Amino acid sequence: MSIDFQVDFCGEKGYVDVMGYPLSNTANPLTFARKALKDVREAGIEVVHCREGHLPDLSDCPYNKILRSKIIGQDAVGIGEQPKGGVGRLLLRGSESWGIVKEVEPIEGEILVDKAGKGVGYCSDFFLVLQQLGVSHLILCGITTDVCVHTIMREANDIGYWCLLLKDSVGATDMDNRKSAIHSVKMQGGVFGWVSDTEHLHEGLKEAKLIA
Amino acid sequence: MSIDFQVDFCGEKGYVDVMGYPLSNTANPLTFARKALKDVREAGIEVVHCREGHLPDLSDCPYNKILRSKIIGQDAVGIGEQPKGGVGRLLLRGSESWGIVKEVEPIEGEILVDKAGKGVGYCSDFFLVLQQLGVSHLILCGITTDVCVHTIMREANDIGYWCLLLKDSVGATDMDNRKSAIHSVKMQGGVFGWVSDTEHLHEGLKEAKLIA
Amino acid sequence: MSIDFQVDFCGEKGYVDVMGYPLSNTANPLTFARKALKDVREAGIEVVHCREGHLPDLSDCPYNKILRSKIIGQDAVGIGEQPKGGVGRLLLRGSESWGIVKEVEPIEGEILVDKAGKGVGYCSDFFLVLQQLGVSHLILCGITTDVCVHTIMREANDIGYWCLLLKDSVGATDMDNRKSAIHSVKMQGGVFGWVSDTEHLHEGLKEAKLIA
Amino acid sequence: MSIDFQVDFCGEKGYVDVMGYPLSNTANPLTFARKALKDVREAGIEVVHCREGHLPDLSDCPYNKILRSKIIGQDAVGIGEQPKGGVGRLLLRGSESWGIVKEVEPIEGEILVDKAGKGVGYCSDFFLVLQQLGVSHLILCGITTDVCVHTIMREANDIGYWCLLLKDSVGATDMDNRKSAIHSVKMQGGVFGWVSDTEHLHEGLKEAKLIA
Numbered sequence: 001m002s003i004d005f006q007v008d009f010c011g012e013k014g015y016v017d018v019m020g021y022p023l024s025n026t027a028n029p030l031t032f033a034r035k036a037l038k039d040v041r042e043a044g045i046e047v048v049h050c051r052e053g054h055l056p057d058l059s060d061c062p063y064n065k066i067l068r069s070k071i072i073g074q075d076a077v078g079i080g081e082q083p084k085g086g087v088g089r090l091l092l093r094g095s096e097s098w099g100i101v102k103e104v105e106p107i108e109g110e111i112l113v114d115k116a117g118k119g120v121g122y123c124s125d126f127f128l129v130l131q132q133l134g135v136s137h138l139i140l141c142g143i144t145t146d147v148c149v150h151t152i153m154r155e156a157n158d159i160g161y162w163c164l165l166l167k168d169s170v171g172a173t174d175m176d177n178r179k180s181a182i183h184s185v186k187m188q189g190g191v192f193g194w195v196s197d198t199e200h201l202h203e204g205l206k207e208a209k210l211i212a
Numbered sequence: 213m214s215i216d217f218q219v220d221f222c223g224e225k226g227y228v229d230v231m232g233y234p235l236s237n238t239a240n241p242l243t244f245a246r247k248a249l250k251d252v253r254e255a256g257i258e259v260v261h262c263r264e265g266h267l268p269d270l271s272d273c274p275y276n277k278i279l280r281s282k283i284i285g286q287d288a289v290g291i292g293e294q295p296k297g298g299v300g301r302l303l304l305r306g307s308e309s310w311g312i313v314k315e316v317e318p319i320e321g322e323i324l325v326d327k328a329g330k331g332v333g334y335c336s337d338f339f340l341v342l343q344q345l346g347v348s349h350l351i352l353c354g355i356t357t358d359v360c361v362h363t364i365m366r367e368a369n370d371i372g373y374w375c376l377l378l379k380d381s382v383g384a385t386d387m388d389n390r391k392s393a394i395h396s397v398k399m400q401g402g403v404f405g406w407v408s409d410t411e412h413l414h415e416g417l418k419e420a421k422l423i424a
Numbered sequence: 425m426s427i428d429f430q431v432d433f434c435g436e437k438g439y440v441d442v443m444g445y446p447l448s449n450t451a452n453p454l455t456f457a458r459k460a461l462k463d464v465r466e467a468g469i470e471v472v473h474c475r476e477g478h479l480p481d482l483s484d485c486p487y488n489k490i491l492r493s494k495i496i497g498q499d500a501v502g503i504g505e506q507p508k509g510g511v512g513r514l515l516l517r518g519s520e521s522w523g524i525v526k527e528v529e530p531i532e533g534e535i536l537v538d539k540a541g542k543g544v545g546y547c548s549d550f551f552l553v554l555q556q557l558g559v560s561h562l563i564l565c566g567i568t569t570d571v572c573v574h575t576i577m578r579e580a581n582d583i584g585y586w587c588l589l590l591k592d593s594v595g596a597t598d599m600d601n602r603k604s605a606i607h608s609v610k611m612q613g614g615v616f617g618w619v620s621d622t623e624h625l626h627e628g629l630k631e632a633k634l635i636a
Numbered sequence: 637m638s639i640d641f642q643v644d645f646c647g648e649k650g651y652v653d654v655m656g657y658p659l660s661n662t663a664n665p666l667t668f669a670r671k672a673l674k675d676v677r678e679a680g681i682e683v684v685h686c687r688e689g690h691l692p693d694l695s696d697c698p699y700n701k702i703l704r705s706k707i708i709g710q711d712a713v714g715i716g717e718q719p720k721g722g723v724g725r726l727l728l729r730g731s732e733s734w735g736i737v738k739e740v741e742p743i744e745g746e747i748l749v750d751k752a753g754k755g756v757g758y759c760s761d762f763f764l765v766l767q768q769l770g771v772s773h774l775i776l777c778g779i780t781t782d783v784c785v786h787t788i789m790r791e792a793n794d795i796g797y798w799c800l801l802l803k804d805s806v807g808a809t810d811m812d813n814r815k816s817a818i819h820s821v822k823m824q825g826g827v828f829g830w831v832s833d834t835e836h837l838h839e840g841l842k843e844a845k846l847i848a
Binding site: 443486487488489492493495496497541542543545546547551570571574575578579581582583584586597598600601603604605607608611612613614615616 | 655698699700701704705707708709753754755757758759763782783786787790791793794795796798809810812813815816817819820823824825826827828829
């Protein structure tokens with residue numbers, strides 16, 4: 001699962017940039033995520049991407065979410081609005097800034113799910129898609145670790161999916177939050193799943209002779 | 213909302229104790245939560261409690277959740293099993309350790325919802341109950357901050373509820389995780405809601421003339 | 425799946441009786457459902473029962489559901505109330521009339537799920553339980569055909585479960601509604617699944633050497 | 637709520653046509669639904685439309701749904717495929733046949749929700765959108781009565797929405813199923829809500845001075 005690697009979360013004039021956070025932290029995992037994607041593709045593991053974004057009329061966006069983005073956004077630019085010099089209206093389906101960045105974009109045959117929230121539970125048909133795939137285990141990378149990645153991981157874990165977080169392939173707007181989010185997964189023997197990294201994934205798939 | 217203040221999370225020989233975590237951290241918010249409950253009750257605000265627990269046959273408990281609890285539990289005692297000298301089978305509906313502790317137990321007329329997960333989304337009818345109440349704002353206290361409280365807050369926030377976390381009324385098994393979980397709420401102008409404390413709640417209700 | 429074979433739906437002084445419907449129509453499928461249960465148990469197929477019922481404070485019961493039951497109920501007795509000479513408060517968890525009737529009651533090792541609605545989607549953790557079982561196909565019997573059985577069948581079918589309705593093992597308060605509900609399943613090549621009966625199930629399991 | 641008035645359900649070379657059902661039955665309610673829409677728009681009542689359709693790769697379409705459509709479809713043409721002389725791939729998002737027919741298409745400011753099933757529960761963010769609107773009552777028209785309209789009505793009713801079905805504004809592939817579906821709503825004092833028609837809606841809105 002490749003979560004929310006959109007311009008809005010790691011590119012210039014996207015949502016995170018306009019909200020005033022440094023892009024280095026959210027863009028940093030791209031190199032690792034790209035490697036992980038290469039490996040799982042070679043291994044024949046299904047890849048599902050998802051994107052956070054709202055309908056053009058924002059009918060699927062809670063009012064407090066819009067309000068808070070306007071309060072913190074530069075020049076009071078919030079969700080659904082285009083920042084000066086920007087590449088599209090923020091977090092809006094169809095907007096350029098809402099697209100997935102080149103480094104980790106879906107290739108033919110990969111699934112792409114839209115969601116209207118941080119998580120997927122009541123705001124997407126993500127679990128419907130997952131159920132059709134018939135899988136029981138998920139490998140997660142994406143941004144941001146403590147917000148979207150963690151919410152999806154929590155929801156998936158609560159209904160029994162075995163979740164593995166690749167810690168070098170997840171970014172965040174705040175590195176302390178990221179660290180704690182990773183640590184939190186491992187409490188209580190793995191309260192939300194397991195944590196590993198791209199290198200171990202590579203070694204594991206190699207050992208299983210799923211990749212060369 | 214008073215979340216998971218059960219013996220299993222803050223009492224002796226409950227789940228958290230058996231998993232090897234110090235109870236001081238999870239039991240600590242009880243005094244503050246008790247004050248908050250007193251205030252909201254006086255103000256006429258609806259109180260909803262919830263409890264995490266599974267059916268006696270564990271049919272609603274994912275296999276990996278059982279397995280992980282056995283791996284970390286003292287003497288390999290996991291969910292559904294009774295520890296030596298314990299007060300009931302861990303996290304099991306009907307068990308003594310599953311009950312809410314005296315300090316913050318529900319009083320007559322208050323709602324009590326059971327859930328089979330950290331969150332409530334696909335594992336309870338919590339949002340059905342909430343919708344019948346017709347409320348739009350939630351005040352949250354409970355344990356543990358970074359696990360159950362945060363998961364419910366994320367799910368509720370994603371569908372538009374205005375959530376307020378009382379930071380002195382939430383405990384955790386790890387104080388760094390707790391700190392980050394509280395900090396994480398406030399990112400992006402309040403990505404999961406707001407943070408306040410019992411004292412400010414008291415002052416606010418007083419100012420609004422909802423309490424004496 | 426054995427759906428809502430409760431006193432409230434097919435027994436004296438239960439909900440359906442108090443609402444003024446003849447019990448013969450809802451109780452009639454019991455003999456067939458009993459046979460079907462015997463066969464699937466012998467075949468080693470997992471049996472899941474469910475029950476409709478509400479919390480004692482009715483916090484999980486929509487107000488219009490309570491109101492409508494009072495309007496149509498004899499002596500204005502509705503959900504949560506006990507009819508004169510009755511066997512418990514109607515559709516209430518823990519009440520005697522809420523229990524499953526002897527003929528098809530769960531035996532040891534079978535799963536029993538509670539739900540607060542006709543369906544299961546947002547008012548139970550039914551799909552969580554189903555997902556832990558890892559099954560893809562459901563055989564349905566129960567009452568009433570056009571209300572609870574059909575709602576669950578629709579929800580399960582929408583997320584991809586292969587559903588088979590046993591037409592002699594489903595009852596209803598209105599036999600025309602029952603007939604159409606069965607017919608409706610078969611539209612569009614099986615818009616909600618398939619229809620068969622107890623005898624064909626028996627023959628099929630025999631042919632597959634799953635029963636003697 | 638205007639449900640699934642798409643070419644696929646009431647237009648030539650759409651899904652229903654290819655499945656071999658007469659279009660007269662599904663297209664018939666359009667005149668009435670158009671009147672109802674005119675009235676509620678004048679009254680200032682929010683209009684929400686929905687559409688059934690799948691992603692181009694059918695990743696959100698259960699396999700049995702695809703299979704059954706191929707079995708019954710003319711020339712084995714099923715969901716996701718284009719019939720000879722057709723106006724697009726059947727039930728596919730973005731396809732021409734998937735669009736809403738002219739007579740009842742959304743006007744500016746009206747909400748349009750996509751769903752991947754008959755109902756909306758686990759296959760759309762419909763209830764998220766509804767919750768943001770803050771409404772408690774729904775007026776339903778659309779096609780088909782016994783399939784999509786009824787499924788949505790059941791799901792909405794189960795979580796407490798007050799539902800009103802306009803019986804002259806709902807069509808079906810089978811008129812007996814339609815009749816029973818309407819009758820079924822009224823069982824048990826209104827087990828799924830109420831039934832009325834366009835004329836009564838008009839009179840009611842007039843009496844309430846919401847329309848001229």
